[in-house]
Amino acid sequence: MTIKLGVPSKGRLMEKTFEWFAxxxxxxxxxxxxxxxxxxxxxxDNVELVLLSAGEIPxxxxxxxxxxxxxxxxxxxEKLGQWDQQVQELAELGFGHADLIIAxxxxxxxxxxxxxxxxxxxxxxxxxxxxxxxxxxxxxxxRDFLRHAGVADYALVDSQGATExxxxxxxxxxxxxxxxxxxxxxxxxxxxxxxxxxxxSQATLFRSRAADMTEADRATLQQLCQMIGVD
Amino acid sequence: xxxxxxxxxxxxTAIRDEATRLRALFEAxxxxxxxxxxxxxxxxxLDLYGEDIxxxxxxxxxxxxxxQMLRPDFTxxxxxxxxxxGAEPARYTYAGEVFRRQEDFPDRANEYFQTGYEVFDRTDPxxxxxxxxxxxxxxxxxxxxxxxxxxxxxxxxAVDGLExxxxxxxxxxxHIWRPRRFRALLxxxxxxxxxxxxxxxxxxxxxxLADCAPLIGLRDRAEIAARIERLRDDAAAPPISENAVALxxxxxxxxxxxxxxxxxxxxxxxxxxxxxxxxxRLAARVEALSARGIDIDTLEFxxxxxxTSMEYYDGFVFGFYAEGRSDLPPVATGGRYDxxxxxxxxxxxxxxxxxxxxxxxxxxLRAAP
Numbered sequence: 001m002t003i004k005l006g007v008p009s010k011g012r013l014m015e016k017t018f019e020w021f022a023x024x025x026x027x028x029x030x031x032x033x034x035x036x037x038x039x040x041x042x043x044x045d046n047v048e049l050v051l052l053s054a055g056e057i058p059x060x061x062x063x064x065x066x067x068x069x070x071x072x073x074x075x076x077x078e079k080l081g082q083w084d085q086q087v088q089e090l091a092e093l094g095f096g097h098a099d100l101i102i103a104x105x106x107x108x109x110x111x112x113x114x115x116x117x118x119x120x121x122x123x124x125x126x127x128x129x130x131x132x133x134x135x136x137x138x139x140x141x142x143r144d145f146l147r148h149a150g151v152a153d154y155a156l157v158d159s160q161g162a163t164e165x166x167x168x169x170x171x172x173x174x175x176x177x178x179x180x181x182x183x184x185x186x187x188x189x190x191x192x193x194x195x196x197x198x199x200x201s202q203a204t205l206f207r208s209r210a211a212d213m214t215e216a217d218r219a220t221l222q223q224l225c226q227m228i229g230v231d
Numbered sequence: 232x233x234x235x236x237x238x239x240x241x242x243x244t245a246i247r248d249e250a251t252r253l254r255a256l257f258e259a260x261x262x263x264x265x266x267x268x269x270x271x272x273x274x275x276x277l278d279l280y281g282e283d284i285x286x287x288x289x290x291x292x293x294x295x296x297x298x299q300m301l302r303p304d305f306t307x308x309x310x311x312x313x314x315x316x317g318a319e320p321a322r323y324t325y326a327g328e329v330f331r332r333q334e335d336f337p338d339r340a341n342e343y344f345q346t347g348y349e350v351f352d353r354t355d356p357x358x359x360x361x362x363x364x365x366x367x368x369x370x371x372x373x374x375x376x377x378x379x380x381x382x383x384x385x386x387x388x389a390v391d392g393l394e395x396x397x398x399x400x401x402x403x404x405x406h407i408w409r410p411r412r413f414r415a416l417l418x419x420x421x422x423x424x425x426x427x428x429x430x431x432x433x434x435x436x437x438x439x440l441a442d443c444a445p446l447i448g449l450r451d452r453a454e455i456a457a458r459i460e461r462l463r464d465d466a467a468a469p470p471i472s473e474n475a476v477a478l479x480x481x482x483x484x485x486x487x488x489x490x491x492x493x494x495x496x497x498x499x500x501x502x503x504x505x506x507x508x509x510x511x512r513l514a515a516r517v518e519a520l521s522a523r524g525i526d527i528d529t530l531e532f533x534x535x536x537x538x539t540s541m542e543y544y545d546g547f548v549f550g551f552y553a554e555g556r557s558d559l560p561p562v563a564t565g566g567r568y569d570x571x572x573x574x575x576x577x578x579x580x581x582x583x584x585x586x587x588x589x590x591x592x593x594x595x596l597r598a599a600p
Contacts, residue, residue, distance in 0.1 A: 081334035081335070081337070082334070082335065082337065105444070105446065105447050105448050105450070106443070106444035107440075107443045107444045107445065107446040107447070107455070108450065108455060109433060109439045109440060109443050109455065109459070110433060110439070110455055110458045110459050110462060112427065112429035112430070112433075113427055113429070115415065115416075115419075115427075116430075118412070119402065119458070120450070120454075120458060122402075122405060123454065123457070123458060123461075124450055124454070127454060128449065131281060131282075132450075139285070140286075140334075143282050143283070143285065143286055144286070146282070147282075147283055147286070148411075149411075149412070150406060150409040150411050150412025150413075150415070151412075152281055152405065152406070152409065153281060154281070154282060155277070155281065155282055156282055156285075167447050167448040168447045168448065170448060170449050172448075173448050173449055173450055188447075189444050189445050189447050191444075194427075194429065
């Protein structure tokens, strides 16, 4: 048996993950053909590299089809209900930083906190006849956050990309999106709410609580944990 | 837990039979049987509950009818049906499955039966409250259950009676069902929490919109200016007095048997006369319950009951719980929802009260040793 390690299949996230493991004596590499999503692992036996889309890694972990997986905290928390029952955080990898935030037009000088957002939403609904729209792809995280904060009279509208543009196109009044820097926000005439930080996310190594393991697999996992410095 | 397919089928059949038996009891009490569809148009529910309903109900869609919800309860479709076609007064009963997402409580059922009884009657609200409570209690049989009850109307009346601006009252009323935000607003209006720096700066500025960023989106300059105006008015308004906050807290902490609670609330109404009519409605309800043979001396009244889970209830609220089983949801719940008939009635309204039983839980409790 082998332990399956899921890693994002392309881009900086893959390269950084490879570097992170390499620094700990585990060499991950993609097979020679760029088209084939298979890879090799050197430095430890009985570990198999599985290259997957970062967005699919949470689901594969929850289903137990991979034992370990690298993906963003944001994706795990958005996609898995009661995420901590399904996966365990083993290590934060220190890259892929992204904050899930709520932003409103910078010209809304009267709105700086969730308290303001709630009051503005009530007035907006009374004036326009529909709820203030917040564009996002992180529906669960944003809804839970706003419910906990007691914000009402808003509606989430789905936006799978170019979310910052939705306000200008008047398909939303505010956005909840991932931002690694504030530049995109500023360029789109948006600003952060002071208490609108929903989640600080980074690339994280997760362990599936559902994947079957033999005694040998447990030994492999223990060895791997030792190499990467996780108790 | 039943395991084999035969056991599971038998268990479901038993629940369905129990649901139907309960419905027959309500029918015999004078209710008309109704059977709303499982799929409900999503827009009505979304409009009523906002985004929160998506965390509680299953949404599905097709290309023609758009978004539909698997009914999370029967009350909304029954109210809609009554407001569209119903003669007055009316009593309805129904039995069927409801569907609730349970992402935070995976052990709880996401599909279960409910049998309900709903009364639309303007003649005597206190009597209608007592009728629903007594009928539900009777239908539950002789199980040892703890009853909890409250009255959202008293809290609403207390907010309306505050000596403060209409805008503050409206904001507090809007958040009665969100206790955390309600408390935060109250603390702000009472001057207990400092004004956020950004707001202080905004209020200090002579022309806050002078050199702001380019305005984008649907919310226009007039709306922003109007809110700044409201914030200025609010800053100029005196704080809600410590005394008034203490009275609100006194109401919220009332939790004792019904006769003592009533005395206590009457005492509070001496200092806060605005709640007197609501307290007298409670008194009339207590009398009507007593007339129905309910032992009011042992009934618990909790003024903050029903603030978190039952957004459309705006008066009398109640629930029945299995003694010693705090792990289980209530076996029956109900309350008054006059405002819901107003929202769904397009100009019409009628006092309405109702309750539901969960037959599945009832059977489990009967079977428990």
